[in-house]
Structure formats: structure tokens, C-alpha cells
Amino acid sequence: MTYRFPYNARILGTGSCLPEKVLTNQDLEKTLDTSDQWIRERTGIRERRIAAKGESSSTLGARAARQALSRAGVAVEEVELIIVCTSTPDVIYPSTACFVQRELGAANAAAFDISAVCSGFVFGLSIAEQYLKTGRYKTVLVIGAEVNSRLMDWTDRTTCILFGDGAGAVVLRREESEEPAGILSTHIFSDGNRADMLIVPGGIGKEPVSTQAVEDKLYTLKMDGQATFKVAVKRMVEASKEALACNGLTLEDLKVIVPHQANMRIIEAVADKLKVDISRTMVNLDRYGNTGGASIPIALNEAVENGMINPGDLVLLTVLGAGLTWGAGLIRW
Ligand code: UT7
Numbered sequence: 001m002t003y004r005f006p007y008n009a010r011i012l013g014t015g016s017c018l019p020e021k022v023l024t025n026q027d028l029e030k031t032l033d034t035s036d037q038w039i040r041e042r043t044g045i046r047e048r049r050i051a052a053k054g055e056s057s058s059t060l061g062a063r064a065a066r067q068a069l070s071r072a073g074v075a076v077e078e079v080e081l082i083i084v085c086t087s088t089p090d091v092i093y094p095s096t097a098c099f100v101q102r103e104l105g106a107a108n109a110a111a112f113d114i115s116a117v118c119s120g121f122v123f124g125l126s127i128a129e130q131y132l133k134t135g136r137y138k139t140v141l142v143i144g145a146e147v148n149s150r151l152m153d154w155t156d157r158t159t160c161i162l163f164g165d166g167a168g169a170v171v172l173r174r175e176e177s178e179e180p181a182g183i184l185s186t187h188i189f190s191d192g193n194r195a196d197m198l199i200v201p202g203g204i205g206k207e208p209v210s211t212q213a214v215e216d217k218l219y220t221l222k223m224d225g226q227a228t229f230k231v232a233v234k235r236m237v238e239a240s241k242e243a244l245a246c247n248g249l250t251l252e253d254l255k256v257i258v259p260h261q262a263n264m265r266i267i268e269a270v271a272d273k274l275k276v277d278i279s280r281t282m283v284n285l286d287r288y289g290n291t292g293g294a295s296i297p298i299a300l301n302e303a304v305e306n307g308m309i310n311p312g313d314l315v316l317l318t319v320l321g322a323g324l325t326w327g328a329g330l331i332r333w
Contacts, residue, residue: 005133008175009140010182011331013072014301016168017063018288019049025161034157044264048164048289051147057086058099060167061145064297065104068141072171076104079171080137082111083127085120085144085293087322088151089113092204100143109141117198118260118321119188120144120293121168122329125317126186132174133183143169146292151200153220162262163221164289168297181332184247187239188327194231198223198322232262232320233269239328240274240318247330251275253314258303260319261285261295270318282308292321309333 024047025036039045051060061084069076082104084097097111116123121144128140145167152160175182202209202218213219236259244250251274259267261284271281282303291298296317303309313333320326 007133007135008177008180008182009129009132009172010175011170011333012074012173013068013070013171014169014297014304015064015067015071016166016298016301017060017067018166018298019051019055019060021050021052022047023050028161031154032157032160034161039161042265043162044283044285045162045289046286049166050149051165055147056090057084057088057145057147057167058090058096058103060147060165061086061096061143061169062100062103064145064167064169065100065141065143068169068171072173074139074171074173076106077108078139079106079109079141081128081131081140082106082109083124083140083142084111084113085116085124085142086113086146087115087117087120087292088147096145106141116293116321116325117323118262118290118292118295119319119323119325119327120321121296122186122317122319122327123188123325125170125183125329126188126327128172129183129186132172135174138174140172141169142172142297143167144292144294144297146294148290148292151219151221153217156220158225159221159223162290164291166288166291166294166298168294168301170297170300184330184332185243186327186329187243187246189235189239189325191324194324197228197324229263229266231324232266233273235320235326236260236266236270236318236328237273239326240270240316243316243328243330249314249330254280254316255313256280256282256303256309257316257318258282258296258299260321261288261299262290
């Protein structure tokens with residue numbers, strides 16, 4: 001089904017912010033029963049970034065947003081909505097988006113967070129798309145920001161080697177146009193039956209915070225890696241095909257894929273099933289690992305910076321994350 005809206009939603013600028021501290025596979029070898037070779041061969045990751053004391057999803061997110069605004073040539077006063085996609089909010093409340101708003105001085109914006117974990121950015125983009133295409137807002141900021149390092153069990157070699165910290169941002173603008181351009185469509189999905197597959201079980205709503213819960217490591221990430229891997233490939237391919245079909249486009253029309261950066265073998269399997277050459281797939285997980293909801297906007301920004309994405313190119317975003325949640329987005333750059 002093709003959806004028609006009165007306006008287009010264009011990405012005017014992208015930005016990212018990565019903490020300076022680098023944690024290499026060799027560093028992890030010193031404290032864990034793991035090896036650089038295992039991590040590289042099974043995941044493609046060589047190193048990841050770790051937030052310093054004082055850095056958080058809001059500080060990294062605000063820095064990424066400033067870069068995106070400056071590249072878009074958009075003044076902060078013009079921003080009407082700030083959506084922060086994060087699973088590592090600064091505090092329980094208020095939202096991280098409100099801290100970003102304060103940091104930026106975006107006095108004219110409404111600001112809120114969304115929780116869709118690794119799929120956050122595609123879900124956030126989907127919300128922004130509706131507000132812009134229906135004409136409600138003219139300028140929207142979508143930010144993916146995570147400090148995953150704070151949720152790691154640093155003794156669990158099956159998870160802590162995978163994740164990293166960082167933030168990416170895009171500035172979107174409503175435009176009138178005869179031809180569809182910018183965000184062509186977004187497609188988002190969830191399967192709560194698989195909520196336990198990738199979870200941080202500790203919370204405040206179900207059980208109060210307790211010393212016991214901390215000792216039981218309930219505030220750290222748990223994942224059934226193999227099961228997640230299999231669903232990821234299947235769902236990312238399905239969502240990608242739906243996005244193309246919805247717009248009457250084919251795999252041949254695609255210029256670049258910007259996939260979620262969880263595992264090189266997932267990225268290769270998705271590219272293979274979509275019959276897209278791996279050289280047209282943006283990959284930076286070797287340097288940053290899995291940055292959750294920040295992964296796609298960081299990779300998108302890098303693909304724009306390094307000339308992989310150019311005006312007119314058809315760009316596909318695709319992701320799967322905890323929830324489970326998954327989705328795809330098609331952008332005519
Ligand atoms: O962003 C959200 C989505 N997340 C994902 O998509 C992640 C999906 N899953 C994955 O990326 C992979 O499943 C992992 C990287 C997590 C694991 O790779 P795998 O090829 O599925 O490995 P495995 O779990 O089957 O483990 C194989 C072996 C096991 O040893 P045995 O039982 O064969 O003796 C593990 O204990 O590798 C062992 N192992 C490790 N060895 C060295 C697991 N982690 C490590 C490690 N270093 N870090």
C-alpha cells in the first residue's frame with residue numbers, strides 16, 4: 001500500500017558524536033576469557049567507544065544535534081520537536097529529550113523520548129515523518145543516543161564485547177513538492193512475545209530498586225544471541241522488501257543500505273538475501289560496535305560524510321532490536 005501525504009519530509013543535515021575513550025578487543029582480552037580473533041571473526045568488531053564520567057545520552061545527543069543543525073543551516077529556535085531515541089536515558093524522568101532541549105536552548109520545541117531500543121531511530125524517524133508530512137511541524141530533530149556501557153555485565157563475554165556508546169542526529173524539514181522525495185516511507189513492527197530474548201530485567205515499575213536486584217545483575221543486559229541473530233536476518237530482509245514494494249521500487253533501484261550495526265555476519269546475510277553487493281552497505285561496527293538506537297544515525301552520518309550517499313540516491317535503513325522491534329525506511333536523498 002502506498003501512502004500519500006501533502007508534504008515531503010527531507011533530511012537537511014546529519015551529525016554524530018562518539019566518546020573519545022576507545023576500548024579495543026585487546027583491552028577486553030586482559031579481563032575476559034575472550035580473544036581479538038574470536039570477536040573479529042564472529043562479530044566484525046575491533047573496538048568500541050566508552051562514555052567518560054559526565055557524558056550521557058543527553059550530552060552526546062546534544063553534540064550530535066548541534067553538528068546536524070549546523071550542517072543543515074537551521075537555527076535552534078526553528079526546531080519544533082525533539083525526539084530522542086534511547087534505551088539508556090540520563091534518569092528515569094524527565095526525558096533525555098528535555099535535557100537535550102535545555103542543552104541546545106531549543107526553547108520552541110516539544111521534546112520527548114521513545115523506547116524502541118536498537119530500532120529506536122527508525123521508530124523515531126517514523127514519528128517525525130508523520131508530523132512533517134501531514135504539515136503539523138516544519139522542523140524536527142531526531143536523535144539516537146546511547147551509553148550502552150552502563151548496562152553491561154563486564155564479566156559476561158557473550159554480551160559486553162558487542163556494545164558501545166555514541167549518538168547520531170538528523171534535522172528534518174517539511175517541504176512542498178510534486179514528486180515524493182526525502183523519507184519515502186517507514187515501516188515499523190513489534191513482537192512482544194519475544195520480549196525476553198534481549199532484555200534488561202531490572203526496572204522500577206515491576207520491582208522496586210533493591211541491593212539484591214543489583215547483586216543479581218538485573219540492571220545489566222541479557223541476550224539470547226543466536227535466537228536474536230536468526231530473527232534479525234529474517235525480519236530485516238522482510239521489512240526492507242516491504243519498504244521497496246510500498247514505493248513501487250526494486251532492489252536494483254537501491255544505492256546504499258545503512259543497516260543496524262550489530263554483527264558483520266548479520267549485515268552480510270541481509271545484503272546477500274537482498275542481493276546487494278556488500279560494497280554498497282555502510283559498515284562502521286568495526287570501530288564502534290553496536291551503539292543501539294544510535295547505530296543507524298551514526299552510520300548514516302558517516303555515509304554522508306564519506307561521499308557514499310549523494311543527492312538523488314535511494315537509501316535503505318533496516319534494523320532489529322529488543323522488544324522485539326524491527327523496521328525499515330526508504331529515503332530519496
Ligand atoms: O542489536 C540488537 C540485536 N542484537 C543482535 O543482533 C546480536 C545477535 N547475535 C550475535 O551477534 C551472535 O549470536 C553473538 C555474537 C552474540 C554470538 O555469536 P555466535 O556465533 O552465535 O556464538 P555462540 O553464542 O554460538 O557461541 C559459540 C561459542 C560458545 O562456546 P561453546 O559453547 O561452543 O564452547 C560460546 O561460549 O563461543 C563462545 N563465546 C565466546 N568465546 C570467546 C561466546 N562469546 C565469546 C567471546 N569470546 N566473547
